[in-house]
Amino acid sequence: MINAQMISSSGSMSEADVRKTLEQGLGGQFKGQKLLVLVPDGTRSLPLPTLFRAAVEVLKDARQLDFMVALGTHPAMSEEALNQLFGVTSEERATRYKGIGLLNHAWDDPAALTTLGVMGDDEIRALAGKNWHESLPREVPIRINKAVLDHDHVIILGPTFPHEVVGFSGGAKYLFPGISGPEMINATHWLAAMAGVVGTIGIKDTPVRAMINAAVTRLKTPVTLVAMVVVGHDLSGMFIGDLIEAWSMAADLSAQKNIRWCQKPYQRVLSWAPPMYDELWTAGKAMYKIEPAVALGGEVIIYAPHLSTVSVVHGKYIYEIGYHILPYFLADWERFKHIPLGVLAHSTHVRGSGVMEHGVEKPNVRVTLSSKISPEDCARLNLGYLNPADVDVEAWKNREDEGLLFVPRAGEILFRKIP
Numbered sequence: 001m002i003n004a005q006m007i008s009s010s011g012s013m014s015e016a017d018v019r020k021t022l023e024q025g026l027g028g029q030f031k032g033q034k035l036l037v038l039v040p041d042g043t044r045s046l047p048l049p050t051l052f053r054a055a056v057e058v059l060k061d062a063r064q065l066d067f068m069v070a071l072g073t074h075p076a077m078s079e080e081a082l083n084q085l086f087g088v089t090s091e092e093r094a095t096r097y098k099g100i101g102l103l104n105h106a107w108d109d110p111a112a113l114t115t116l117g118v119m120g121d122d123e124i125r126a127l128a129g130k131n132w133h134e135s136l137p138r139e140v141p142i143r144i145n146k147a148v149l150d151h152d153h154v155i156i157l158g159p160t161f162p163h164e165v166v167g168f169s170g171g172a173k174y175l176f177p178g179i180s181g182p183e184m185i186n187a188t189h190w191l192a193a194m195a196g197v198v199g200t201i202g203i204k205d206t207p208v209r210a211m212i213n214a215a216v217t218r219l220k221t222p223v224t225l226v227a228m229v230v231v232g233h234d235l236s237g238m239f240i241g242d243l244i245e246a247w248s249m250a251a252d253l254s255a256q257k258n259i260r261w262c263q264k265p266y267q268r269v270l271s272w273a274p275p276m277y278d279e280l281w282t283a284g285k286a287m288y289k290i291e292p293a294v295a296l297g298g299e300v301i302i303y304a305p306h307l308s309t310v311s312v313v314h315g316k317y318i319y320e321i322g323y324h325i326l327p328y329f330l331a332d333w334e335r336f337k338h339i340p341l342g343v344l345a346h347s348t349h350v351r352g353s354g355v356m357e358h359g360v361e362k363p364n365v366r367v368t369l370s371s372k373i374s375p376e377d378c379a380r381l382n383l384g385y386l387n388p389a390d391v392d393v394e395a396w397k398n399r400e401d402e403g404l405l406f407v408p409r410a411g412e413i414l415f416r417k418i419p
Contacts, residue, residue, distance in 0.1 A: 002241035003224075007253065012234035018047075019054045025226065025240025026155070031061040033152040038070045038174040040158050041077060041085065043282045045230050045412060049087020051157060056100065059155075066101035068147060070158070070178030073185055073342065074282070075312045076104040105145050105179040113181045114146035116218035119211070124187075127211045131194040135333060136187065137341075142215050143181030154223045156243070159230045160250035161258055162414035164288045164349050165192040167206035168254060170227050171247030176215045182340070184215065190341035193326055193348045197288045202259050202414045204251050213244065229253045232409070259414045265295035267403035270396045271410040273304040280304075280318075280373070281311040284350040285411035291352045291365055293415035295403070299366040300352075302410075305388035308372035310381070317343045322382035325354035328361045351382070 004025030006017055013021075037055060040046060052067070059065055067086070069077060082102045083090060093102070106112040119140040125132050148154055160170035165188060177185035188208045192200055200206050216223070227250035229237040237253045239246040271290050277283035286302045294300060310318050317339050321329075326348045329336045336344060354363035368384030370391055378385035396406035407413070 002239060002245060002249070004240045005238065005249070007237040008235070011231060011236050013236070013238065015050050015054070018050055018235065018238070019057070021238050021240065022051075022054050022058045022226070026055075026224070027058050028061070030059060030153055032063045034064040034150070035059060035062045035066070035153050035155060036147050036151040037065070037067045037155045037157055038178060039067055040174075041069050041071055041074055043074065043276055044159055044161075044169075045233060045276070046159050046228065047233070047235055048085060052086045052088070055155075055157065056097065064099075064151070066103055066147070066151070068101075068103040068105055068145070068179060070174045071105045071107065072177050073107050073182070073313055076106065103147070107180070107182055107185060112145055113143045114149055116142045116144060116215075118142065119187075119215065123214065124211075127214060128191055128194065128207050131191060131207050133194050133330070135330065135337070135341075136190060136194070137183070140187045141181065141183045142176075142218050143183060144175060144219070145179040148175070148179070148219060148221050151221065154221055155226060156223065157226045157228075159228045160247065160254045161230070161412050162202040162254065162289065164197045164201045164285070165189055165345070166208045166212065167200055167203040168209075168247075168251040170250060171225055172212045172216045172243055175219065175223070176212045180215075182342075186341035186345075188212065189345035193341075193345040196326070196353060197349055198292050198353055201288065201292065202255065202416060204248070204255075216243065229257055230412075231257045258412060259416060261416055261418050262293045263418060264403075265293055265417050266298060266400070266405040267295050268299045268301070269294060269405045269407065270301050270303050270391070270393070271407045272393075273302055273307065273411060274409050275306050277304065277411060278307065279309045279311050280307060280350070280369070280371075281314060281346060283307055283371075283411070284346065286407070287352065287365075287367055288349050289411060289414050290405075290407065293405075293417050294365050296364050297366075299368060299384075301368045301370055301386055301391075303388065303391060303393075304369075304371040305391075306372070310373065310377075314340070314343050314346070318347065319377075319380060321347060322380065323347050323351040323367065324382060325351050325356075325361060325363050327354065327356040331356050331359075
């Protein structure tokens, strides 16, 4: 059931539009209840300060109102960063928004998690289908932030983009892996690696989406979804209601707005990762949102002159294994099976598709990093290096006919070649 929806004819919902749609979809439904609102962190484009102000007003009859950032395994946000994310000051939090929680998810804190059940081997095999592999776990504890059980209702407030793990982001992804334990995070990401980025990204029905939806059936706390479609910095559409239905409608609109179809593949791409991706862990989107439109043997340059960190949380493991195609890891599984599956999946997503020939790794696309990360570290990571100072951005523009593509704000628009 859909309680409210709006698709902006201009492509940009106003603050009044947002307030009106939230009122229609959520107003008067949660009087006296304890509400948990799940939101994305700063690596997703969303006018969250506008949404936060409007949601607080619409949900003012709630007995308790908490907002939790669905971090997955992203680093926890400081109080200052939380204030910036929600568009509030410390003074406002102590006065106007006193009593409203702004919380981080803690995926690695067992005390913050509760177990809803276990996903067994038979179920995992059935959900994975043709993508099942013996490297997948035999069972997965369905652990989630226990705040979902401490509240009467969960509201998910987030955008829907083409996504490398689940096909299209949003919806139940804010629960699993957004606020889940490491087991679900690792299992979903590794299953996505089995399917491959090109076979997953921008596709609605994927094995990982099926796994997430199956996990949600164990959650008894009711959930309402506010699914949004963002283009650039503008809110283009909003759908409020049933978790599955609202997400499906948002994914359909996102497919129209956030996938760019290309007549022919590109030989080289300068993919500029914006500053909101402050680690290669997230800036890798500048590769895998582009790979489906790159010619065999082509090159993607992840241009991120601001970036100096691979991953705060997972950097140790990534430097140990480097970036490689999936068959590279599977061919020597005993050597790599101790690495968290989510890290292995990230490695394959950034390195892209390819094959092993006579024990030699043959990626389909060359990946070059142009950032503050040194040439020595790039070599250690199995990535090419390009000094950002040597990149003439202007020289890349308007050369699509030559097989060269410049993507000025990479990471959210998916590029695909027309079949």
